[in-house]
Amino acid sequence: MKANFLMISMALLLTFGCKNKSESELETSTEETEIITTKPSLKGTWELVGFYNYKDDVVVDSFSNNTISRQIKMYTDSKVMWCKLLKTDSIEFFGYGSYTYDDGHLTESLDFGSSFMNEVIKEQHEFNFELELSENRFEQIELDEDGHKIYSENYKRIE
Known part of the structure; x- marks a missing residue:
């Protein structure tokens, strides 16, 4: 019984823990990792x-x-x-x-x-x-x- 409960709990955890990110979350993630380059200065x-x-x-x-x-x-x-x-x-x-x-x-x-x-x-x-x-x-x-x-x-x- 304990083993079945653990198996069901693990399956539910994996199911809900591995949800796909929404498109807006992906866009935000991409924007946050964008590299900003600065152009060289004569100063x-x-x-x-x-x-x-x-x-x-x-x-x-x-x-x-x-x-x-x-x-x-x-x-x-x-x-x-x-x-x-x-x-x-x-x-x-x-x-x-x-x-x-x-x-x-x-x-x-x-x-x-x-x-x-x-x-x-x-x-x-x-x-x-x-x-x-x-x-x-x-x-x-x-x-x-x-x-x-x-x-x-x-x-x-x-x-």
Whole structure:
């Protein structure tokens, strides 16, 4: 008798315990497990690590920056500032302005800079690049008038 009672109880438990989820429960479950991906951001501090030269949109030469000088770029939510340490002149080469980026394009609009850069800014204050951005690296690529890659500055995130 006890064995029959246990068997019936187990059968009922399995029957009611294994009910199918309703469609709305399945949708809720699917929504809760959806993975949210964030797109990489330029916000932070970056160091120039090297350059690529292109021919026919293919890298034909690359070289490191570590023996030439040191260049740092800092991006906030809307502002950019970069500085380059030259062994011959410790106050030359910096620029400050605003930037936008989206969909593989970076635009920097410089307001002012070092003596040399102010002369450049008088002629051209907006600089447009193709942008290849990942979490800890980016390449700002200069294009010619036909849209072909010429060279890139390659940065790594340092903060």
